[in-house]
Amino acid sequence: xxxxxxxxxxxxxxxxxxxxxxxxxxxxxxDPEGWVLRQLDQRPLALGxxxxxxxxxxxxxxEARRDKRDQDxxxxxxxxxxxxxxxxxxxxARVNAASTTEAPLLERLTRFWSNHFTVSCVRPVxxxxxxAFEREAIxxxxxxxxxxxxxAAEQHxxxxxxxxxxxxxxxxxxxxxxxxxGINENLGREMLELHTLGVDGGYTQAxxxxxxxxxxxxxxxxLNAPDPGIFHFYPQIHEPGPKVLLGxxxxxxxxxEGEAALRDLANHPATAQHIATKLARHFIADNPPPDAVRxxxxxxxxxxxxxxxxxxxxxxxxxAWKAPFVKVRTPDDLVVSACRVTxxxxxxxxxxxxxxxxxxxxxxxxxPAGWPDLASEWVGPEAVLHRIEWCQLYAARMPxxxxxxxxxxxxxxEVLPEETGQAIRRAASRxxxxxLLLAAPEFQxx
Numbered sequence: 001x002x003x004x005x006x007x008x009x010x011x012x013x014x015x016x017x018x019x020x021x022x023x024x025x026x027x028x029x030x031d032p033e034g035w036v037l038r039q040l041d042q043r044p045l046a047l048g049x050x051x052x053x054x055x056x057x058x059x060x061x062x063e064a065r066r067d068k069r070d071q072d073x074x075x076x077x078x079x080x081x082x083x084x085x086x087x088x089x090x091x092x093a094r095v096n097a098a099s100t101t102e103a104p105l106l107e108r109l110t111r112f113w114s115n116h117f118t119v120s121c122v123r124p125v126x127x128x129x130x131x132a133f134e135r136e137a138i139x140x141x142x143x144x145x146x147x148x149x150x151x152a153a154e155q156h157x158x159x160x161x162x163x164x165x166x167x168x169x170x171x172x173x174x175x176x177x178x179x180x181x182g183i184n185e186n187l188g189r190e191m192l193e194l195h196t197l198g199v200d201g202g203y204t205q206a207x208x209x210x211x212x213x214x215x216x217x218x219x220x221x222x223l224n225a226p227d228p229g230i231f232h233f234y235p236q237i238h239e240p241g242p243k244v245l246l247g248x249x250x251x252x253x254x255x256x257e258g259e260a261a262l263r264d265l266a267n268h269p270a271t272a273q274h275i276a277t278k279l280a281r282h283f284i285a286d287n288p289p290p291d292a293v294r295x296x297x298x299x300x301x302x303x304x305x306x307x308x309x310x311x312x313x314x315x316x317x318x319x320a321w322k323a324p325f326v327k328v329r330t331p332d333d334l335v336v337s338a339c340r341v342t343x344x345x346x347x348x349x350x351x352x353x354x355x356x357x358x359x360x361x362x363x364x365x366x367x368p369a370g371w372p373d374l375a376s377e378w379v380g381p382e383a384v385l386h387r388i389e390w391c392q393l394y395a396a397r398m399p400x401x402x403x404x405x406x407x408x409x410x411x412x413x414e415v416l417p418e419e420t421g422q423a424i425r426r427a428a429s430r431x432x433x434x435x436l437l438l439a440a441p442e443f444q445x446x
Contacts, residue, residue: 006413008032010324014446015283016315017104019337022410036315039103040308044110044139047093052086054132058157058220058229061128066223083127090131091362092348099339109142109311110134111332112282117153117195118370119162121363126158130363133158146275146305147266154191154262155231157220163187163368170216170239188212190368196265198274207246213239214250214261272300279310284320285327286374292317324415325445328375331358333446334387338438341411344398358386391438395431404433416442
């Protein structure tokens with residue numbers, strides 16, 4: 001096999017996926033870029049089965065909150081056990097999908113966009129449906145239109161609870177005048193700062209306030225509604241009158257008013273720049289070439305945010321293929337990649353415990369900004385020690401460790417430096433060899 005083709009195959013499998021499975025690297029090397037692009041024509045895996053949809057989970061949460069005063073310790077313990085079971089089932093489905101899929105790019109994109117539109121179980125109120133948010137709002141749209149992804153994410157119950165939109169009431173609305181409650185700006189602020197324009201996108205505090213007013217009325221159907229737990233617009237809490245956002249006046253139009261504002265934000269030039277920068281940072285380098293960002297942003301603008309074509313533009317960038325191992329794997333990336341290479345996927349409790357130790361527990365991002373995408377955030381001395389310890393633990397838990405030299409060949413071929421390969425071959429046992437492979441600098445990067 002030509003060395004250049006093999007290097008490109010390693011880049012394709014690791015940077016645009018997670019890691020090659022046994023025998024996959026050779027086939028990828030026939031057409032690395034084509035292998036990546038063809039995945040965009042596939043449909044994302046529709047995880048479901050026994051996993052609950054968000055609506056009944058939201059309704060159960062609302063009922064639990066309503067009955068909290070009368071809830072005995074046994075009932076509370078039972079609820080927590082149910083939520084834990086749902087959480088573990090979500091993690092199992094998510095990890096199994098990424099470790100076995102034929103289209104790893106779509107799984108990587110699902111994680112990227114789920115992180116972009118972070119909802120976090122740091123807020124206990126969404127523990128039961130954070131996974132459903134990813135399945136319902138993110139996964140179906142990763143190769144669709146950004147505006148559809150934006151609307152799905154912002155109108156999902158998990159986002160509305162996480163950013164306190166359910167507490168936002170227009171002060172001049174019927175309910176506002178009656179109860180004396182006011183606007184919560186969280187959703188409007190994070191939508192501008194994180195989800196669309198970006199922190200340098202040119203908006204002001206007045207725009208945050210205007211968007212918050214536009215979004216009043218966006219809430220969740222209550223328990224007495226025909227379909228409790230789904231998105232619902234309540235006109236009685238919507239702030240009346242026109243609002244000016246980014247220099248444009250939005251007339252009073254109920255739900256359509258907010259949706260019009262989101263469509264304009266999705267098509268704003270600053271949004272194109274913000275999304276292009278994040279995609280380039282994720283797939284190319286921590287400090288991506290400005291020209292690459294500019295070209296990706298142009299495709300976003302010219303296609304109206306067609307994420308299939310925007311992602312393809314990232315794949316077409318020459319800088320994305322220049323050298324392997326330029327990005328540090330996040331802990332989640334490391335765990336999934338180990339599962340793909342070895343063929344061993346631990347049970348969900350071990351996965352959760354692993355990622356807790358590695359400081360990236362699924363659906364527990366520390367803030368609405370999500371998990372960082374820079375090497376400096378993941379490779380401090382303590383973090384590196386935890387990674388090495390995890391590699392040893394993972395290898396120790398494997399029921400029947402495969403030959404580590406064969407795994408190294410399947411994962412990297414001749415791209416793996418000789419000294420690393422030699423250390424793996426000389427390991428005292430298969431488990432030690434597997435641990436050395438996973439802890440190798442080359443496997444810690446993508």
